[in-house]
Amino acid sequence: MNITRPLVNRTADPGEEIRGEVYFFLNPGVDSMSLYVRYPDWTIAGGAYLPDLSNANRALSDNEYPKYLALEVPSAVRKPTIPGWRASPGHGVAIINVSITNHNHERAVIRSEHLWLLTEKPITLEHGGDKMTPEMARDYLRFPIVVPAGGTTNGSVFFGVYSGTRINKIALADENLVIHSMVDLNGIYHSE
Numbered sequence: 001m002n003i004t005r006p007l008v009n010r011t012a013d014p015g016e017e018i019r020g021e022v023y024f025f026l027n028p029g030v031d032s033m034s035l036y037v038r039y040p041d042w043t044i045a046g047g048a049y050l051p052d053l054s055n056a057n058r059a060l061s062d063n064e065y066p067k068y069l070a071l072e073v074p075s076a077v078r079k080p081t082i083p084g085w086r087a088s089p090g091h092g093v094a095i096i097n098v099s100i101t102n103h104n105h106e107r108a109v110i111r112s113e114h115l116w117l118l119t120e121k122p123i124t125l126e127h128g129g130d131k132m133t134p135e136m137a138r139d140y141l142r143f144p145i146v147v148p149a150g151g152t153t154n155g156s157v158f159f160g161v162y163s164g165t166r167i168n169k170i171a172l173a174d175e176n177l178v179i180h181s182m183v184d185l186n187g188i189y190h191s192e
Contacts, residue, residue, distance in 0.1 A: 071181035084136035102147040110145040119165040126135035
């Protein structure tokens with residue numbers, strides 16, 4: 001493939017439209033994707049969902065895509081560690097109390113890959129998962145989280161986090177990895 005107008009690391013002036021090409025290596029069996037343009041602080045500038053990669057003309061813009069999941073964060077705490085957690089060097093923990101509301105007429109299934117912590121680091125951070133003791137895991141929502149149609153599920157989620165990050169947001173996506181809701185944690189985090 002010959003890319004003549006790459007869009008990676010490009011900037012645009014206010015009101016300027018930039019057109020070009022992006023190229024992704026996809027795993028076998030991937031037939032759809034979500035694309036986002038974001039600012040460095042993870043504010044979404046725009047996006048699109050491509051339900052069929054063989055026909056990119058069927059893309060839905062981020063505004064056209066039906067969004068039915070709402071995320072609220074009543075409280076969140078960051079700690080260097082807690083008993084039962086095997087932290088990696090340079091990592092701490094975040095315990096985030098979430099409220100997920102499903103405004104759809106069908107139940108929603110939230111898998112761990114649908115709930116992300118976003119920072120200035122280039123990768124999404126990990127859920128507690130296999131680094132938790134079974135006793136500790138009982139205190140947190142278990143994935144997949146099933147939210148009934150028209151219902152709300154409340155509870156705490158646990159993440160291993162990088163220490164000292166300046167940008168801290170949590171995002172909730174659906175099964176197509178389209179972001180429905182994003183919350184800035186900086187004004188909510190309490191450090192212990």
